[in-house]
Every structure is written in structure tokens, then in C-alpha cells.
Amino acid sequence: MSEERTPLLVLGLGNVLLEDDGVGAAAVSLLLDRYDVPPEARVLDGGTLGLSLLPCLEGADAVILVDAVRADLAPGTFVRLDGDAVPPAVAGRLSPHQVGVADLLDGARWLGRYPRRLVLVGLVPASMDLAVGLSPAVRASLPELVERIAGEARALGVVFRPKTAGTEPAVGPHVDVARLARGQP
Template identity: 35%
Template sequence: MICETRIICIGNGYIASDSAGSAVYQELQQMQLPPEIQLIDGGLAGLNLLPLLENIKRIIFVDNVSGYDEEGAVIVLDEQEVRTAFGNEQYGHDAGLPYVLNVAPRVCEGPPPDIIKLVGIEGTHNEDSIRAAAVLSLKLARGE
């Protein structure tokens, strides 16, 4: 079966306030993922993520967020919400993912993904928020 969806977990696993993506990646590795879903540890890849946006129907990013909800909350942002977070302290990662999404149409080949979502964990994460983000990411990746 061809890969239709990528779950890309981003962030710095060595810094607690930026390690949600790494923790969710580890949680998802323990789950049975269908073959049409590719799990990627995006780490601190930045613009190196651009090729991963090509030739794919759906992309689910997982990362820390700041200023959207209460500590430990799991939220979902759509592509436009992430794009407009550029320069916005709510996203909290300088250019990061908003910059990647804004540059992608100029440099990526082929049609853009139909769906781009960000599953974000507000602030410091815990076991429950990591599990919830992993389950939610998988549901979104399946199109549920």
C-alpha cells in the first residue's frame, strides 16, 4: 500500500519545553500503525522538512505550542492557523513550522497536501497529554 499520510513529530527532545513531539513519536512507535501512515521524527529539521510535504495527501505535525490553552492541553490547529502563527508568540518557535508552510508552495513540487494539521501540546507535557496527542494524531492521520 502507498503512503498517504505522514505524522511528523518535531521539536527538541533534550529541552523539556520543546520535547512533546519527541515524546509523542516514541508513544506512536509503540502503536500498530497502518502501512499507509508513515511516522517521522522531524526533530529540528526545519527547512529540511520541505521534501516531506511533497507527494502526500495528509500531514499531521506534532509539536509544543504556547498561549492557546491551559498547561498540558492538547489542541489541533489547521494549516491556516499555523501559517498565520508566523511571528506570533502563540506558536513560540520563531519561524519554525509556520515558515516551512509558507515557503512550501514556492519550492515544493507537485500539488500540496490536501490536509495539514498540527497537534499541539500546550506547555509542559505529561503522560496523559502525550497519550492523548498520539491517539488524536493517529485519528487525524486516518481521516477520522
């Protein structure tokens, strides 16, 4: 059986119940509202599934992880890491789900599914308290984050085209990733 390759996977991460930790889900949702996803890309909201996302990496040449990233910067500031800088950043347990992301990357490497290109983009959170919705600072920076995701994809040779006026917004990126991980459509 031949392996189907997808040049790019955009994977939103985080917990929407922990305020700004939900920025990954919000970003992929807005990306789907504003852009048509080209056939050579997949956009998924991976939530906090961690190691369960391993099948989603299957066949991805490049992965853009989208997440809240703690840093000594103002809330809402854009952060970008790539290559070897990504695993240590997510291994530092900067948010409750990131230990799962570190396991995901380790598992992908061990199984030979590690992407050739790995980029982490995100925003510095103002709060990761138990609350639904983004803080004002992160919410204000969300459109810039989405533009940066499209720019990262373009740099990887995958063009997300803006939707034209009158195009229906995406129903949402909420693919049932748990079912996908079990090999179910």
C-alpha cells in the first residue's frame, strides 16, 4: 500500500477551556473562515489529544503547530520557532497539554513520521485560567497570527487563497480527531 503524502499539516493545539490556551483552536477556525484550504494541505484542531494525534502526522512533509507560547514578552506577541527549537519549547510544559505534544514529537521521530519541516507559531498568553474565550490582547492579535500561518504555508510552497466575498465561512475545523486517530472517517 502506498503512503499518501500531504505536503502540509496545520495543527491547532490547546485547551479552549483555559482561556488563551485555546488560541490554536481559534486560529485554525479563523484560518478556515478566511482561506480556502488547498488540496496539498490539511488543517486540524488537535485540541489536547497529544500522542493520540500521531496518525495525523502520517504523510505530512511539513507541520505548522499553532499554540499559546509562554515567553517574557507582552501578551498577544507573535512567537515563531522552527526545527530543533520546537521540541525543547513544548517539552518545557508551558501549558497543560504540551507534555502530550512533546510525546507526539518523540513518537513521530521514533516511528519515522517526523516531518521534514516543523514550525511552531503562536501568541504569548495573557492568562491560562479556567475560562472560555481569549483575553483581549490575544483576541486582538489573532488576525495577525492567521496571516502569519498563511505566510508560513506560502514559504513552504503551499498557498492558502483568501476566500472571495460571498463565500460561506467554514463550518469549523472541528474534525473529530479522536475518530481520525482510530482510522475512522
